[in-house]
Every structure is written in structure tokens, then in C-alpha cells.
Amino acid sequence: MANIREIAKVAGVSVATVSRVLNGYPYVKEEKRKAVWEAVEKLNYTKNINAVHLAKGKTSIVGVVLPYVNHPYFGAIVEGISREALRYGYHLLLFQTNYEVQKELEALEMLRMKQVDGLIICSRIVSWDVIDVYKDDGPIVLCEDVKGRDVLSVYINHYEAFLFAMKYLMNKGHRKIGYCIGRTTGTNSKAREAAYYDALRNIHESPRKEWIFDHCLYIEDGKRVVNEWLALPEKPTALLVSSDQVAAGIVLWGRREGINIPEDLAVFSFDNHPIAEALEITTMDLPLSLMGTKAFRMIYQCLETGKIAKKSEKLDARLIERSSV
Amino acid sequence: MANIREIAKVAGVSVATVSRVLNGYPYVKEEKRKAVWEAVEKLNYTKNINAVHLAKGKTSIVGVVLPYVNHPYFGAIVEGISREALRYGYHLLLFQTNYEVQKELEALEMLRMKQVDGLIICSRIVSWDVIDVYKDDGPIVLCEDVKGRDVLSVYINHYEAFLFAMKYLMNKGHRKIGYCIGRTTGTNSKAREAAYYDALRNIHESPRKEWIFDHCLYIEDGKRVVNEWLALPEKPTALLVSSDQVAAGIVLWGRREGINIPEDLAVFSFDNHPIAEALEITTMDLPLSLMGTKAFRMIYQCLETGKIAKKSEKLDARLIERSSV
DNA sequence: ATAATGTATGAAAAGCGTTTCAATGCAATA
DNA sequence: TATTGCATTGAAACGCTTTTCATACATTAT
Numbered sequence: 001m002a003n004i005r006e007i008a009k010v011a012g013v014s015v016a017t018v019s020r021v022l023n024g025y026p027y028v029k030e031e032k033r034k035a036v037w038e039a040v041e042k043l044n045y046t047k048n049i050n051a052v053h054l055a056k057g058k059t060s061i062v063g064v065v066l067p068y069v070n071h072p073y074f075g076a077i078v079e080g081i082s083r084e085a086l087r088y089g090y091h092l093l094l095f096q097t098n099y100e101v102q103k104e105l106e107a108l109e110m111l112r113m114k115q116v117d118g119l120i121i122c123s124r125i126v127s128w129d130v131i132d133v134y135k136d137d138g139p140i141v142l143c144e145d146v147k148g149r150d151v152l153s154v155y156i157n158h159y160e161a162f163l164f165a166m167k168y169l170m171n172k173g174h175r176k177i178g179y180c181i182g183r184t185t186g187t188n189s190k191a192r193e194a195a196y197y198d199a200l201r202n203i204h205e206s207p208r209k210e211w212i213f214d215h216c217l218y219i220e221d222g223k224r225v226v227n228e229w230l231a232l233p234e235k236p237t238a239l240l241v242s243s244d245q246v247a248a249g250i251v252l253w254g255r256r257e258g259i260n261i262p263e264d265l266a267v268f269s270f271d272n273h274p275i276a277e278a279l280e281i282t283t284m285d286l287p288l289s290l291m292g293t294k295a296f297r298m299i300y301q302c303l304e305t306g307k308i309a310k311k312s313e314k315l316d317a318r319l320i321e322r323s324s325v
Numbered sequence: 326m327a328n329i330r331e332i333a334k335v336a337g338v339s340v341a342t343v344s345r346v347l348n349g350y351p352y353v354k355e356e357k358r359k360a361v362w363e364a365v366e367k368l369n370y371t372k373n374i375n376a377v378h379l380a381k382g383k384t385s386i387v388g389v390v391l392p393y394v395n396h397p398y399f400g401a402i403v404e405g406i407s408r409e410a411l412r413y414g415y416h417l418l419l420f421q422t423n424y425e426v427q428k429e430l431e432a433l434e435m436l437r438m439k440q441v442d443g444l445i446i447c448s449r450i451v452s453w454d455v456i457d458v459y460k461d462d463g464p465i466v467l468c469e470d471v472k473g474r475d476v477l478s479v480y481i482n483h484y485e486a487f488l489f490a491m492k493y494l495m496n497k498g499h500r501k502i503g504y505c506i507g508r509t510t511g512t513n514s515k516a517r518e519a520a521y522y523d524a525l526r527n528i529h530e531s532p533r534k535e536w537i538f539d540h541c542l543y544i545e546d547g548k549r550v551v552n553e554w555l556a557l558p559e560k561p562t563a564l565l566v567s568s569d570q571v572a573a574g575i576v577l578w579g580r581r582e583g584i585n586i587p588e589d590l591a592v593f594s595f596d597n598h599p600i601a602e603a604l605e606i607t608t609m610d611l612p613l614s615l616m617g618t619k620a621f622r623m624i625y626q627c628l629e630t631g632k633i634a635k636k637s638e639k640l641d642a643r644l645i646e647r648s649s650v
Numbered sequence: 651a652t653a654a655t656g657t658a659t660g661a662a663a664a665g666c667g668t669t670t671c672a673a674t675g676c677a678a679t680a
Numbered sequence: 681t682a683t684t685g686c687a688t689t690g691a692a693a694c695g696c697t698t699t700t701c702a703t704a705c706a707t708t709a710t
Contacts, residue, residue: 046434046437046438047438048379048438048439049435049438049439049440050375050378050379050382050384050439050440051379053375053378053379054373054375054376054378054379057375059375061418068404069400069403069404069407070397070400070401070403070404071400072395072397075394075395075396075400076395078394078395078419079393079394079395079421082394082419082421083421086421086428091418091419091420091435091440092418092419092421093386093416093417093418093419094389094403094407094416094417094418094419095416096404096407096408096411096417103411109371110374110416112371113371113372113373113374114373114374114375115374115375115416218599219599219600219602219603220599220602220603222603223603248600248603249599249603252603252604253603274543274544274545274574275544275573275600277544277545278544278545278547278548278573278574278577278578279577
């Protein structure tokens with residue numbers, strides 16, 4: 001495979017000139033410019049981008065760290081990142097972690113090794129100490145409330161959203177409220193948990209462990225929730241569900257079990273995925289795609305200008321009132 | 326940032342020895358090995374992976390070309406690819422194309438420039454001539470029937486699956502059958518179209534343009550289909566739907582319009598996404614994740630051994646009988 | 651004792667584009 | 681005419697690791 005030196009030889013110019021032509025720099029006589037392009041054509045030359053990466057010290061790639069590629073929640077975020085990255089000529093390197101520390105570390109190592117120029121961590125399990133170690137290796141954006149820590153972040157105000165939902169349910173007269181969550185660890189989950197407990201405390205209700213359903217991610221998890229709910233001696237009358245997927249599962253499997261929604265069980269969900277519209281599920285719209293877009297922009301700005309306008313950005317959820325509550 | 330030369334100096338060895346230690350090669354005295362690791366520790370050294378890429382001429386990255394990251398169909402494929410890539414220490418570079426030729430070309434260029442070692446094209450719009458140009462730049466796997474062309478491929482037998490579905494519907498007495506598809510171009514879509522026409526011809530029914538619904542990808546497209554179906558002067562009694570998402574939309578919006586399924590309208594779908602189970606939709610299970618896994622393996626095998634066991638692999642769909650037909 | 655192996659190590663080349671610096675030529679301004 | 685400045689170009693350094701080749705010494709086999 002031809003390289004830039006051969007092009008230079010064939011075109012009768014120096015490698016510097018070839019580089020100038022290839023990158024569209026000025027100060028090259030038109031005839032030389034032409035000669036270079038002809039040589040490129042003739043030798044069927046293509047840049048070796050790894051040499052470019054080495055020489056420039058950057059790759060125009062940002063890494064995206066997430067537990068599951070195939071979940072609509074993360075899909076929406078990635079979509080937002082992808083759209084923006086495309087616009088600025090950046091590429092995306094995907095790190096599916098399954099919440100394994102090892103995999104997350106690997107992604108961080110890739111930042112240090114300059115495989116990626118920056119990192120967007122959609123969800124994580126590694127501790128802050130670990131993140132801190134890699135902070136100087138390139139911009140890292142977290143999709144969670146970093147609470148004043150010295151890292152970039154764009155996040156959805158899950159606490160407010162959950163609190164809002166709780167109050168909404170309580171306004172409708174509900175006192176016995178349970179909730180479904182993807183995992184109990186993680187900043188976002190903790191924020192929701194806090195809102196849940198705070199709201200319950202407000203009405204002097206004590207929380208019940210059996211009304212909290214963990215590991216709720218996909219539609220099929222809704223089936224499990226319905227079955228567990230049915231088996232409950234004392235049942236909550238309403239459920240906050242952190243994902244429309246799970247809510248859809250609950251509504252659909254619930255129907256099959258003869259559960260009336262919202263009469264027997266009110267379902268209040270989050271995401272505003274089209275499935276929620278189709279099922280008339282009351283939900284909070286989460287600006288996931290926007291969050292991805294903003295996360296990328298933050299990285300980009302940091303990379304190109306070295307400055308950051310805002311270190312942290314909080315995005316709000318929006319009520320979509322339908323008939324499942 | 327320290328480099329391998331500095332490590333060599335500090336450890337009092339040559340760069341070759343440092344490289345040996347770093348890569349776990351034999352033939353290094355234990356004491357030197359230790360000295361190197363100590364220097365690495367001391368200088369907080371990390372490899373510059375771009376230099377590695379350049380020197381090795383490979384990156385251990387495979388590119389994944391797809392139109393939309395955020396569709397469950399492609400999500401499932403990527404999931405399969407990702408799982409396998411993880412196992413073999415490969416990374417995934419995502420190319421979201423939105424079916425723009427320019428974007429697909431860019432991905433192919435990345436193969437030529439050695440940004441990626443191989444390419445998995447989940448769906449495409451560029452012509453075969455274009456693909457051919459890049460064939461020698463690295464392994465390319467297509468997720469479609471390449472019909473004897475000299476490219477690798479793993480694909481689902483959409484023709485058989487669609488034909489099977491048509492016969493199934495016809496066995497249930499349906500004669501007026503329409504179908505919903507994501508796009509009308511593309512090998513996979515053409516295969517389905519062919520099966521549709523072949524089956525109709527079999528029962529001497531002539532196809533109707535207004536019974537073919539294009540651009541059906543997401544749940545919300547089901548709403549559109551329902552509305553169009555309702556407005557039809559003469560309605561098909563059954564619909565073949567290429568995606569469970571759309572089928573779900575049809576079933577759900579159909580219910581809201583008082584359409585009885587399957588009495589008024591039978592729905593036969595594809596994918597076997599959990600949503601189909603929740604909605605009791607009869608569907609064909611498509612081994613999407615498996616296809617991704619196999620696609621990666623093909624690339625991997627090609628890369629590591631230079632040989633290909635099978636150039637093309639056809640995967641079959643499986644009937645999941647439920648109650649929407 | 652000698653040839654043949656195996657272990658251990660470093661110098662140098664190879665992989666390749668970018669960028670800086672110095673130099674040359676030519677035109678415009680003082 | 682002298683000076684300043686811009687246009688043009690190339691040599692060489694830079695980014696960094698891998699890998700080959702040659703060398704030296706220690707064993708083991710013949």
C-alpha cells in the first residue's frame with residue numbers, strides 16, 4: 001500500500017507538500033496540487049488513519065459507556081449522541097459493560113491510551129475514585145447528578161420527576177404506592193429512591209420492602225411484577241415504574257390477569273416511549289436523546305476550545321397525562 | 326506523558342525489552358522484568374494505543390454499519406455482535422447511516438484507512454459495485470442474502486419466513502392479505518416482497534398497491550397503518566408485518582378503534598420481540614442476536630486465520646404461534 | 651570436545667502522517 | 681534601492697511501538 005512518501009516521489013514534491021494538499025492547506029501552487037492528486041489517483045493511495053491518530057494525538061472518536069445496547073432507554077441516549085457526533089465528524093466507540101467493573105475500567109483505559117478523545121458514561125458501577133484517576137486523560141461526561149464533583153455531567157432530574165409523580169399519585173388519593181426500578185444502586189436510582197421515601201414520609205406512610213420491585217428493565221419484567229403483585233397479601237394501589245417498557249409489561253400482563261388499570265392498580269411511568277402512548281400510560285417525558293446530544297456537545301466543546309461553558313446541566317422531565325393513573 | 330523509551334532508560338534496558346515485558350513475551354530475565362514494571366509504575370506509563378495500531382497495522386475494532394441505532398431490530402443485532410466482540414477483546418465502532426450513501430461510504434473508507442479491521446453491514450443502500458471496491462481492504466460481512474457474490478454474509482431467510490407466514494394465513498382462510506414493511510428497497514425487503522407476490526400468485530390473487538404499507542418501523546407507524554386500513558374501501562383481512570414493533574402498534578391502536586384481532590384483522594408479525602408475547606401476537610422468531618454473533622465470528626475468523634469456513638450462512642425463522650391470527 | 655539449541659538482550663528498521671523551521675523567490679512598500 | 685512581507689517548498693523532527701536481525705552466553709546432545 002502506497003504511503004505519503006511514495007506519493008511525494010511520484011508527484012515530484014516533498015511529503016510536506018503532499019500533506020498540505022491532502023489536508024487542503026493553502027500555499028501550494030496549483031500545478032503541484034494537481035500533480036499530487038494525480039499521484040494519489042495513480043497509486044490508489046489512502047491515508048493510514050492510525051498514523052494520523054498517532055501524529056495528531058487524537059482520534060475524533062468518543063467512547064460511549066453503557067450497560068446494555070439493546071435497551072430503549074440507552075438506545076435513545078446513543079441516538080442523541082450519534083446524531084450530534086455525525087454532525088461534527090466524530091465517531092462512536094461502543095463499550096457495553098453489563099455493569100461489570102472490568103469493562104468500565106477498560107473503557108477508561110482506552111481514554112488514557114488515547115483510543116478515544118473523550119468518554120460519555122451513560123451509566124456506571126465503578127466508584128468515583130476510579131473516575132477521578134482518569135479525569136486528566138480527557139473529557140468525561142456522566143449522565144447523572146455528580147453533585148458538585150469536578151466532572152462534566154448532563155443529567156435528568158430524576159429526584160424531581162419521581163417526587164412529582166409521587167405527588168401526582170397522592171393527589172389522586174393513593175397512599176399505598178410501590179415502585180419498579182432497574183437496579184437499586186447507581187446515582188439515578190438513588191435519586192428516585194430518595195424521592196420515593198421523602199414523599200412517603202410526607203404522608204406518614206412507612207415504606208414496604210415488598211412493594212419495591214428491583215431488576216425491572218424490560219417488558220417481560222412487567223410480567224414478573226404482575227405475578228408478584230397478585231401474590232401480595234396487601235397490595236399497593238399504585239406503582240411508579242422507572243421505564244415505559246416495564247410499565248407496558250405490567251399493563252399488558254395485568255390486563256390478561258384481569259387487573260383493571262387504573263382502578264385496581266394505577267401505573268405511572270417514565271420515558272415517554274411511543275409504547276406508552278399506544279397503551280395510554282401516564283408517563284414523564286425524559287429528554288434522553290437531548291441528553292445524549294448535550295453530552296456530546298460538552299465533550300466536543302471541551303475538546304475543541306478547551307473550555308466548558310457549563311460543567312453540569314440538569315434536564316427536566318415533563319408530565320404526559322394519560323389514563324393509566 | 327512518558328513513552329516506552331523513557332521506560333527503557335529508567336529501567337536500564339532497551340525498548341525491545343520493555344516491549345517484551347509489556348506484552349508478556351518470554352526471554353526476559355526476571356529482574357529486568359521487574360525493573361520495567363517498576364519504571365512503568367514510577368512514570369505512570371500507559372501505552373499509546375495509536376502507535377500500537379500503526380505498528381501492528383490493525384486495531385481490533387470492527388465497524389458496525391446500520392441505519393438506526395435505536396430500533397430494536399438493529400439493537401438485537403448489535404447486542405449479538407457486542408457480546409461476541411467482548412469475548413475476543415474487540416471493540417465496536419458504530420456507523421449510524423440513516424441510509425445515507427455518504428455515511429455508508431464513510432464507513433467503507435474507514436475500513437480502507439485501517440480504522441477498523443472489518444465491517445459488519447447490518448443494512449445498506451449503496452450498490453454492490455461500491456462494496457466490491459472495498460472488498461480487498463478487509464473482511465466485510467453483510468446481513469443479507471448476497472446470492473453467490475464474493476462477500477461474506479450471515480442472513481435470515483426472509484423469503485422462506487414470509488412465504489411460510491403467507492401460507493399460514495392462507496391456511497386460516499385468508500385471501501385478502503396486505504403487508505407492512507420498513508422500506509421497499511434492500512435485499513431483505515425484496516425477498517419478502519417476492520415471497521408475498523409468489524404466494525398471492527399461487528392463489529390467483531392479484532396484489533393491491535394500497536394493501537402494501539411502506540415506512541413501517543416503529544410502534545407509532547402502526548397507528549398510521551390502522552388509520553389507513555380503516556379508510557380503505559376494500560380491506561385486507563390479514564396483514565403480514567415485518568416488525569413486532571409495528572404489529573404492536575397495529576394491535577394497540579386497532580383495539581382503540583374497536584378492531585377485533587384476529588376476527589376483523591389478522592396480524593402476523595416477525596422478530597419475536599417480548600412485546601409480541603405480551604400482546605399475544607403470532608410471530609416468527611428471527612435469530613437476530615445470533616446473526617450478530619455469527620457475523621462477528623466470521624470477521625474474527627477471517628482476521629485471525631485468514632480462512633473462512635463458510636462464506637455464507639442462512640438462518641431460519643421459527644413460528645411462534647399465538648392468537649393474533 | 652564440538653555442534654546444536656535455547657535463553658537473553660539491544661540496535662535499528664519499519665509502520666506513516668503532521669508539523670515546525672529554515673530557506674528561497676518574488677512582489678510590494680518605504 | 682533597501683526593506684518588509686507574503687507565497688512556496690522541502691528537510692527533518694516528532695509522535696510511539698513492534699518486530700526483525702544480530703549477538704552473546706549457557707546448556708545439552710553427539
